[in-house]
Amino acid sequence: MTKHDLFHDSIDTLCGTLARDGWCIVAGALPASSIAALDEDLSADFAATPFCQGGFYGETTKRFGRVLTRSDHAAALVQHDVIKAVAEKLLLPWCDRIQLNVGQAIAVHPGAPAQLPHRDQDMWRAPVGEVEYLLNVLWPLTPFRADNGATRVWTNSHGTRVDAPQDEADGIAAEMMPGDALLVLGSTLHGAGANRSSDVRRAIVVGYSLGWLKAYENMSLAYPPAVARHFPAELAALVGYQQHRPNLGNFEGQCPSVLLQVDVPDHFAAIDALRPDQQELMGAYIEQQRQSA
Template sequence: MQNPYAPLDQTGVVINDLDIGVVVNTIREQGYAVVENFLPKDAITGMRRAFNSEVPITEMRAIGTETGRTWRAHNLLAKTRAADDVFLDPRLRGIVEGVIGRYNQINVTTLFNTLPGETKQFLHQDDGLWPIPRPHPPFLCNALFAFDDFTQENGATHLVPFSHTWSQPVDQSVESIQIEMRSGSVVFWEGGMWHAGGANVTTDQERMGLFISHQVSYLRPQEMQLLAIPPEVARHLPHKLQRLIGYHTFGLGVDGRDPLDVLADGIVVNPEARPADHWRHSYGLKDEN
């Protein structure tokens, strides 16, 4: 039987003029792919404005750097609706399904701004958080959208091509490339890829980006989306986004019910009170939309 978690073969699939198969096969082969002009200018402008007003600056904090020159905000789906269209973009969905399969969910969402004075981050693998022996099938698919132009000078992300297939850690001095791309472009990489944020020590320019990481739906996300996004927010999200933040039908659901029914109606602890049609035992994976 075909493994339901197997990455989808997207060869020949074209969505809104983007050849998804080519992007996916490139990520599989070399570990990453860049798509230019993924987001139009007005989308970037709108998100910048919303992030500035809705994602309080006091909640931004530096992580993984000693300098304090990278500011970050996490848990974006709890705080703003400005990026929902990006999460639901059928091209993004098609690429993620091609890299890690159709049963996927959001792992972490980060808005970050690399400020002048930031030094190079250490090379790391984002999938190193889960102690799964290598080599292993891809289980993380990352996307980093450039709000500002990414240049070598302002710290464009370093990647070590092909390193997603390597079983041994790399030396920090290993050769890397920097992903220069214009505002609106996106770089995707497989979670096993060695990479690092670059140094921004010679410019007075910021490097702002939106990072969206997806993972297979059977792992615990790096940021626990089900708790991070309050139920009163989750209830009003688009249906697909609800599935993506973890309200999907993995395993037993909740008490045999679709988690989205529980989100809508609450937990029923008294079986006498439970309407019969609520009992839809859903052990295992279900076709869901």
């Protein structure tokens, strides 16, 4: 099991471990006190949320989203500078910007069976191997132990190896403490372990995906303009209030961040939002047309 220390390991080192193994643990990514405060903020939501239905979500597991509206401490997870930089280094070769794919709280209760091993990128029916679509980060709110349902991961099950058979016994319990973070590529086989203890295992999963994909969590409903206008600009962009060039996700031909204004006009002029290569091509074409006129 590879554990990294943010004080000594660079973004390139973390990306290298992910490329090699498909996952890694970052020890002490945030203060344990911040995680405890987040867990306390979410305690009423955990208590009020019904158990899931269906074998995949788990009928002895609770899940809920919209974590950014439930605790001010959640933003520190979503906007973690180093981890977000790792996500960008992995994903930006394939997109103009990354987006928040999910921010979800999960509680695995005693007696929960092991979750079906799966790859999160399978939510999109697209070619696998060369491109990574997603980086997930699991933040434990309580200790992750082998006996209480710590996430299991299969080393070297990612990328071009997604079709290779994996032995159930090779799954590794990612044991860690609040403040640590488990980074898992979207192509890496993983799943919650069985909770054989008397403790509830709680965590937050934060996922970053290619900005042109349909996100797992419907961010425009989770964080409508009345909510998102109170976010810092960078966080609002992560949850969808930013175009993905060229022109994807626009509102009336403009960046959807216009909806975060106090006074939103009724009519807009559509404005190009092109990639640099497209802008260069457009400029050359306009100049050619001007000269030939």
